[in-house]
Amino acid sequence: MNNNDIIIIGGGLGGLTTGALLAKEGRKVTILEKNNIVGGGLQNFTRKGILFDTGMHMLGGFRPGQTLYRICQHLGIMQKLKLQRVDSDCMDEIYYASNHTIYRVAEGKAGFVESFATHFPHQRAQLQRYVDAIYELADEIDLFNLRPTGDGIPLHSERFMWSADEFIAHYIDDEQLRDVLAYMNPMYGGVSGHTPAYVHALISALYINGTDRFVGGSQQLATALAEVIEHAGGEVVGGAEVIRIAVDNRTVTQVQTKDGRSFSAPYYIAATHMGETLRLIDKGAFTPAYTKRISNTENSYSIFSLYVKLKPETFSYINHTCYYQHDYNQVWNLGQYHREDWPYGMMYMTPPNEQQNEWATHLIINCVMPFSAVEQWQDTQTGRRGEAYAQWKAWHEQRIIDRMEEVKPGFTQCIDHVWSASPLTVRDYYHAPQGAIYGFVKDCHNPLATQIPVATKVSNLFLTGQCVGLHGICGVPLSAITTAEALVGKNKIIEQLQNTAPK
């Protein structure tokens, strides 16, 4: 192969990590990102002097020896990142409004078990077996543990592909505890009876092992990854929206951008949502069966986010993530929308800044929402969605504020200003169909439909990003390794990660 040129469409976590790994292997990479600033879910924005994160609030895998730590160390960027550990004795706080119960969840296996055993002492032994099972499932995945993969089809235990709720119920008798243990659902887009147990296990293990936050915004990771690419002679081009992937005889010949430029290279990687990739690529490039399969794959739910600038010294900085559940038996219904009941749950956090003191400057509140809630405005454009939409948005902002009042009486008085983003914002900002926050739904009944190989039938086109594997700070970089290795050789990067980083 020509070692020098790879074009990556999309400069989110997937495109940038794949690009940085390839740059480290000596490849010259060009990233084409439609937004002016790269980062996708890592991007920050500023309003009234406050820096807000868009799609990356909670980090796992960054403790010494863990997956992300080793990847970033391999890329030489670990020391550039400013991270803060959340409270070890309370990484997450879950509040159930229906009975005013607060569960404070400590990190580490023992701490996790103890946190729930305090409320459910009769379930202590079951909790221990449940957490052991989570770690056993996580250990089944070579990539998650940065182990080389063999050539055969990976063999997994039967419970690997149980549904997540079935998995929890297998170990835990108590109905309430089952519900509480699924509290990380918004972190993986859980759907009852469909989300595989391994997804629940990986995300749970990731955060139980230690949760961190970016200090001063997640953009720093995008910047650090871009620097690796540029340092190796590559280029990161913002404001370069790809409008066509031209294919001739099952080979990409060039990509064209909205501003009339064209770029060509021996190899191409699509790091966009797969729906966007299908939209861009010449018709007939993929087989009809493949196109149909991708088009019919269900997207994960979307989100409504409230960004709050707080009045000075009114709201305490909270060094952990807070979850709000309106009632029990709703955690698996988060993806449903009934206006009168919405939201069933919320997550809120006070991201730390460089001069963090006891007071929070801002708050981000995320509430799961399906795209159907905004479907009637799907043909409108940002800033021109009309008065009915503005009213709809204002109603939902107020609903969230009302819920926050339940948890923190007097909250309204702390607000300086609010902004919000709906599933339409998410769709348009990332070019993610239906505003899907985690790519495709992972389905234990149809695993093949939701695991997309990184190589395609178009000989020089590869895929990366959250649609091909797992989402988030852990899943996307792991798929980046698979994609980069498709170009540089199987296990080549994994073996280096094993040799150069502490285990």
Ligand SMILES: Cc1cc2nc3c(=O)[nH]c(=O)nc-3n(C[C@H](O)[C@H](O)[C@H](O)COP(=O)(O)OP(=O)(O)OC[C@H]3O[C@@H](n4cnc5c(N)ncnc54)[C@H](O)[C@@H]3O)c2cc1C
């Ligand atoms: C509100 C929210 C909160 C989240 N919180 C967390 C969290 O706390 N922890 C966590 O681990 N994960 C979190 N996630 C998930 C995480 O953000 C994603 O899994 C991850 O960022 C996906 O990376 P990606 O590169 O696959 O996709 P993206 O970040 O979407 O990157 C795709 C990029 O492609 C660009 N693009 C699209 N079309 C084109 C085109 N035609 N031409 C050029 N460029 C194009 C987009 O602009 C984008 O930059 C959250 C997501 C959201 C939305």
